[in-house]
Amino acid sequence: DAGVIQSPRHEVTEMGQEVTLRCKPISGHDYLFWYRQTMMRGLELLIYFNNNVPIDDSGMPEDRFSAKMPNASFSTLKIQPSEPRDSAVYFCASRPRQNTEAFFGQGTRLTVV
Amino acid sequence: DQQVKQNSPSLSVQEGRISILNCDYTNSMFDYFLWYKKYPAEGPTFLISISSIKDKNEDGRFTVFLNKSAKHLSLHIVPSQPGDSAVYFCAASAGWGGSQGNLIFGKGTKLSVKP
Numbered sequence: 001d002a003g004v005i006q007s008p009r010h011e012v013t014e015m016g017q018e019v020t021l022r023c024k025p026i027s028g029h030d031y032l033f034w035y036r037q038t039m040m041r042g043l044e045l046l047i048y049f050n051n052n053v054p055i056d057d058s059g060m061p062e063d064r065f066s067a068k069m070p071n072a073s074f075s076t077l078k079i080q081p082s083e084p085r086d087s088a089v090y091f092c093a094s095r096p097r098q099n100t101e102a103f104f105g106q107g108t109r110l111t112v113v
Numbered sequence: 114d115q116q117v118k119q120n121s122p123s124l125s126v127q128e129g130r131i132s133i134l135n136c137d138y139t140n141s142m143f144d145y146f147l148w149y150k151k152y153p154a155e156g157p158t159f160l161i162s163i164s165s166i167k168d169k170n171e172d173g174r175f176t177v178f179l180n181k182s183a184k185h186l187s188l189h190i191v192p193s194q195p196g197d198s199a200v201y202f203c204a205a206s207a208g209w210g211g212s213q214g215n216l217i218f219g220k221g222t223k224l225s226v227k228p
Contacts, residue, residue, distance in 0.1 A: 041220070045217055098145075
């Protein structure tokens with residue numbers, strides 16, 4: 001398996017534009033996580049899914065953020081409209097079941113200007 | 114409200130010595146704990162884990178200790194090597210309850226191992 005695949009690796013967009021981040025988890029993994037990394041907050045959990053169902057989205061900062069997992073092999077994190085304070089590195093991770101290690105993608109570095 | 118806390122943003126040690134990274138947690142529902150290592154421009158990579166039924170787990174140069182009564186865990190690296198220089202994240206997971214399966218991280222500790 002190629003591991004968790006995120007795209008794009010880098011995204012630069014203008015304030016007010018819609019941004020969509022994509023993630024392909026490892027096949028057979030039941031859990032998928034979206035994190036945001038910033039200097040101030042470290043690795044912040046935004047939302048996680050179990051068997052494609054969102055379980056906890058309390059970390060999503062605002063209604064401008066939304067995440068979907070239409071099937072077991074794909075998830076998106078959308079920001080609409082984007083703002084400069086959304087600039088961060090966004091990571092996707094998957095794990096086979098609870099109480100196991102999670103595997104991370106390479107991340108998407110988002111810059112909103 | 115941070116559920117997983119790493120109170121030391123940075124740590125510097127000499128090559129060959131022991132590195133001790135600390136982590137505290139507040140949620141008593143956490144029952145599985147992990148340490149990750151992260152290099153710049155890469156995703157975090159798993160290092161070692163421990164279940165709440167144990168108080169120690171060892172893997173080569175890395176040992177994790179868990180003190181459930183104090184809600185504290187630590188990662189020991191012996192001996193430290195320059196290649197260990199990275200940011201280390203502590204993480205915790207709840208196996209039951211409303212948030213079972215979640216995975217919460219601390220803010221990380223940047224370890225620098227000097228030759």
